[in-house]
Amino acid sequence: MSSVPNPATPLHLAVALDGAGWHPAAWREPDSRADELFTARYWTDLVAEAEAGLLDFVTIEDALGLQSTGFDRIDDRIDQVRGRLDAVLIAARVAPSTRHIGLIPTATVTHTEPFHVSKAIATLDYVSLGRAGWRAQISRPVDNAHFGRREQPAFTFADLGKPEAVAAVAETFAEARDFVEVVRRLWDSWEDHAEIRDAATGRFIDRDKLHYIDFVGPRFRVRGPSIVPRPPQGQPLVTVLAHDTVPYRLGADSADVVYVTPRDHDHARDIVTEIRAEQRLAGRESQTVHVFGDVVVVLDESTTAARERKARLDDLDGAEYASDALVFTGTAVELADLLQDWQHAGLTGYRLRPAALPHDLRAITRELIPELQRRGVFRTSYDAGSLRSRLGLPRPANRYAAPAPAAAAS
Amino acid sequence: MSKPHKQIILGAYLGGVNHHTLWSDPEAGSQIDFASFRHAAQTAERGRFDFFFLAEGLALRERLGLIFDQDVVGRPDTLPVLAALAAVTEHLGLIGTINATFNEPYELARQLSSLDHLSGGRAGWNVVTSFDAFTGANFRRADFLHRDERYTRAGEFLAAARELWDSWAADAVAADREAGVFLRDAKAGEFAFDGAQFDISGRFTTPRSPQGRPVILQAGVSPQGRDFAAGGADAIFSPYHRLDEAQEFYRDIRARAARLGRPADAVKLLPHASFVLGESEADAIERHRDITRRQIGGRTAQILLETVWNRDLSGYDPDGPLPDVDPDPEGPPVIRGRARIAEDAHRRVAEWRALAEAESYSLRDLAIHVFGRTEFVGTPEQVADRIDTFVQQDGSDGFILGSHLTPTGLDEFVDKVVPLLQERGSLRTDYTGTTLRDNLGLPYPNAHPDVQPNVQPDTTRVA
Ligand SMILES: Cc1cc2nc3c(=O)[nH]c(=O)nc-3n(C[C@H](O)[C@H](O)[C@H](O)COP(=O)(O)O)c2cc1C
Numbered sequence: 001m002s003s004v005p006n007p008a009t010p011l012h013l014a015v016a017l018d019g020a021g022w023h024p025a026a027w028r029e030p031d032s033r034a035d036e037l038f039t040a041r042y043w044t045d046l047v048a049e050a051e052a053g054l055l056d057f058v059t060i061e062d063a064l065g066l067q068s069t070g071f072d073r074i075d076d077r078i079d080q081v082r083g084r085l086d087a088v089l090i091a092a093r094v095a096p097s098t099r100h101i102g103l104i105p106t107a108t109v110t111h112t113e114p115f116h117v118s119k120a121i122a123t124l125d126y127v128s129l130g131r132a133g134w135r136a137q138i139s140r141p142v143d144n145a146h147f148g149r150r151e152q153p154a155f156t157f158a159d160l161g162k163p164e165a166v167a168a169v170a171e172t173f174a175e176a177r178d179f180v181e182v183v184r185r186l187w188d189s190w191e192d193h194a195e196i197r198d199a200a201t202g203r204f205i206d207r208d209k210l211h212y213i214d215f216v217g218p219r220f221r222v223r224g225p226s227i228v229p230r231p232p233q234g235q236p237l238v239t240v241l242a243h244d245t246v247p248y249r250l251g252a253d254s255a256d257v258v259y260v261t262p263r264d265h266d267h268a269r270d271i272v273t274e275i276r277a278e279q280r281l282a283g284r285e286s287q288t289v290h291v292f293g294d295v296v297v298v299l300d301e302s303t304t305a306a307r308e309r310k311a312r313l314d315d316l317d318g319a320e321y322a323s324d325a326l327v328f329t330g331t332a333v334e335l336a337d338l339l340q341d342w343q344h345a346g347l348t349g350y351r352l353r354p355a356a357l358p359h360d361l362r363a364i365t366r367e368l369i370p371e372l373q374r375r376g377v378f379r380t381s382y383d384a385g386s387l388r389s390r391l392g393l394p395r396p397a398n399r400y401a402a403p404a405p406a407a408a409a410s
Numbered sequence: 411m412s413k414p415h416k417q418i419i420l421g422a423y424l425g426g427v428n429h430h431t432l433w434s435d436p437e438a439g440s441q442i443d444f445a446s447f448r449h450a451a452q453t454a455e456r457g458r459f460d461f462f463f464l465a466e467g468l469a470l471r472e473r474l475g476l477i478f479d480q481d482v483v484g485r486p487d488t489l490p491v492l493a494a495l496a497a498v499t500e501h502l503g504l505i506g507t508i509n510a511t512f513n514e515p516y517e518l519a520r521q522l523s524s525l526d527h528l529s530g531g532r533a534g535w536n537v538v539t540s541f542d543a544f545t546g547a548n549f550r551r552a553d554f555l556h557r558d559e560r561y562t563r564a565g566e567f568l569a570a571a572r573e574l575w576d577s578w579a580a581d582a583v584a585a586d587r588e589a590g591v592f593l594r595d596a597k598a599g600e601f602a603f604d605g606a607q608f609d610i611s612g613r614f615t616t617p618r619s620p621q622g623r624p625v626i627l628q629a630g631v632s633p634q635g636r637d638f639a640a641g642g643a644d645a646i647f648s649p650y651h652r653l654d655e656a657q658e659f660y661r662d663i664r665a666r667a668a669r670l671g672r673p674a675d676a677v678k679l680l681p682h683a684s685f686v687l688g689e690s691e692a693d694a695i696e697r698h699r700d701i702t703r704r705q706i707g708g709r710t711a712q713i714l715l716e717t718v719w720n721r722d723l724s725g726y727d728p729d730g731p732l733p734d735v736d737p738d739p740e741g742p743p744v745i746r747g748r749a750r751i752a753e754d755a756h757r758r759v760a761e762w763r764a765l766a767e768a769e770s771y772s773l774r775d776l777a778i779h780v781f782g783r784t785e786f787v788g789t790p791e792q793v794a795d796r797i798d799t800f801v802q803q804d805g806s807d808g809f810i811l812g813s814h815l816t817p818t819g820l821d822e823f824v825d826k827v828v829p830l831l832q833e834r835g836s837l838r839t840d841y842t843g844t845t846l847r848d849n850l851g852l853p854y855p856n857a858h859p860d861v862q863p864n865v866q867p868d869t870t871r872v873a
Pocket of ligand 1: 635726
């Protein structure tokens with residue numbers, strides 16, 4: 001790992017898919033396919049487009065609660081997209097019709113079982129032949145009632161500074177960290193080649209290569225091993241979105257990719273510095289942890305056209321669209337400049353959030369990518385290989401495997 | 411007036427975690443790779459099967475505290491496999507076995523509804539409760555549920571899932587760009603369910619799916635299981651293959667359904683079955699003998715009997731007489747993950763001793779007789795005839811078919827038996843509907859009133 005990237009280092013680029021796009025009025029665009037959001041074809045078409053653009057991976061947003069305008073309430077709006085399909089299953093549905101692009105669905109950690117998430121993502125890795133990842137996400141407190149079993153106070157956004165809320169957030173992130181740890185241990189709970197099919201001894205597996213993980217934590221305990229053999233990548237990619245120190249720490253401790261939301265170059269540099277420091281504290285300085293900048297993009301042929309389109313969408317929605325991430329309006333060339341600039345601040349890649357689908361996705365694949373290729377900072381074809389290898393991550397050794405014996409004299 | 415000719419329902423499963431799969435056969439493929447699932451599912455679709463079916467287990471089996479290594483171990487996760495199969499098939503139903511004890515209604519209902527959307531209306535759920543409490547060690551809520559409560563929970567789970575599936579009207583999504591109306595109903599997805607197991611409320615995220623609700627299967631034959639199925643399932647995955655037993659079960663389920671206010675034929679009965687084909691009957695019998703003896707070698711025979719004896723039988727000669735000790739149903743479990751119902755172990759062993767004496771069975775012969783059953787052995791003509799007769803005489807409405815060979819075992823059935831069933835007019839030659847419900851002849855769920863499964867705990871069974 002180096003915190004000062006070589007500017008010639010190729011960029012990594014992902015797109016974040018969500019509904020009709022990230023702008024709440026995106027579904028009203030003339031080319032939107034808002035009536036197809038709950039069909040397989042919609043998703044296979046989008047991911048095929050992203051793959052045609054040679055992107056590293058797509059992420060698919062999800063949550064165990066309905067979309068709303070605020071983090072702490074459920075509104076009754078009928079003029080925005082509401083409703084979503086399970087992201088892991090969308091990714092699995094898309095996998096057989098794609099060949100190269102990474103597939104990173106969101107799955108919640110707060111109310112779910114690490115055993116289930118672990119086997120689902122491992123299976124996605126099998127059906128995609130080594131292209132799976134996972135965005136681990138914490139639930140909004142407002143969704144607790146969907147599960148009805150958490151005592152945690154349903155604090156609101158305004159309460160976030162208060163001690164109870166701070167404690168609840170810390171607790172939820174501690175749980176998330178344990179959750180990721182369990183998922184990762186389960187992925188290692190079978191060593192590679194545990195299946196031996198030894199007809200002579202009648203053994204299908206070598207049981208010495210299977211391991212109980214025996215995780216015990218304050219929230220849950222899990223024995224293992226997994227029911228799914230170790231996935232093709234060994235460890236599918238773990239990714240998290242982070243906006244503050246506590247989540248940065250989760251990313252630095254547990255993730256392979258951390259998505260962050262810088263406002264500008266300096267902010268990007270500060271965030272990267274903080275995450276690298278956390279990474280050292282976590283003892284992971286020798287490992288690659290990518291820091292990807294999230295940017296919402298409204299891309300058009302001219303800056304004016306992009307601004308006007310955003311203004312039109314804002315009008316339709318009745319409010320100026322703001323996001324946790326920077327909302328970029330402009331041309332592909334301008335965006336390429338920004339991406340290269342922030343790369344100098346230490347970001348290793350980007351997760352672009354198309355404001356409107358399919359328009360802004362096409363602008364990424366058909367204008368931004370060729371521009372970056374012209375500049376020599378983006379691939380011109382896919383290499384064979386797993387998602388991990390594309391991101392420069394080695395296939396990890398299995399934590400439970402005995403170290404390979406020193407090479408014996410031949 | 412003669413009875414109308416029944417159309418046979420066919421499901422296919424890929425052999426998995428059990429002793430039936432001949433993993434050491436030179437032709438055997440992966441139990442995990444997607445290519446195997448794709449092959450089996452596409453073969454089933456070529457044969458105009460109604461659905462593809464996956465079993466589930468949530469913990470690896472153990473013997474004397476050690477992970478089982480004897481037959482197939484490990485499997486991929488059910489729902490992602492089914493979602494991926496939706497991409498490579500067009501008509502085939504996709505039914506997953508999923509445990510109601512170690513899942514939550516909100517999460518599972520939206521996964522199943524998502525699968526229904528992503529497959530264009532082909533999703534189904536085989537609701538199991540599992541009697542292996544040790545599975546709980548893999549989950550947050552460990553063994554918070556006692557055995558007797560599991561069907562109560564499953565009943566409530568299904569009721570809660572229905573509440574969620576019904577929480578969006580079929581036309582709730584308007585997506586009217588001009589008018590700026592995405593949702594017709596500001597409260598789409600609003601739900602509340604308050605029961606002994608679940609007290610949940612809020613907004614469901616997933617619009618009503620093409621089938622309204624996924625097709626519900628149930629597997630389990632206790633009185634609670636029967637009531638659960640009669641009251642709320644569309645089909646039962648059953649274990650009965652002897653015509654008289656099967657007919658009795660069929661009559662019982664129909665009577666229970668009628669008692670619960672549903673049409674008598676609302677619940678389809680689908681025993682699992684496997685087959686061995688041959689050029690001649692003698693050839694099929696010979697192949698079957700060979701396959702069975704490979705499925706149940708001496709070691710496997712000991713282990714299978716241990717599931718009832720609950721004793722370490724490794725010291726007994728497989729080719730010798732039955733173990734001379736009594737079963738030990740109260741002892742610590744020898745096998746976990748596939749233990750039999752322990753309460754009648756003494757009676758069962760007594761029956762087996764009588765049988766072994768009458769037939770001069772060795773330990774292994776007995777295990778083959780009890781655990782090695784393959785239902786349909788014969789020429790393609792004979793097998794087609796027996797399947798058809800069984801269904802036409804109300805032994806069942808069809809079968810869920812597997813084979814001893816992964817993933818190509820179903821090929822010869824589809825090539826040789828399916829055309830014969832089609833000639834007899836008992837199996838469709840092409841798909842007619844678009845959804846799994848259409849293919850099974852099940853109504854869209856609004857068409858009949860729902861019955862809440864009212865399941866009493868049965869205290870006579872021991873895990
Ligand atoms: C034909 C059949 C297939 C079954 N398949 C599974 C399975 O794949 N996974 C599982 O956990 N349980 C499975 N079960 C177990 C049942 O879900 C149930 O837990 C068990 O039969 C006890 O229910 P009962 O008391 O009503 O018989 C199966 C049962 C039957 C009869």
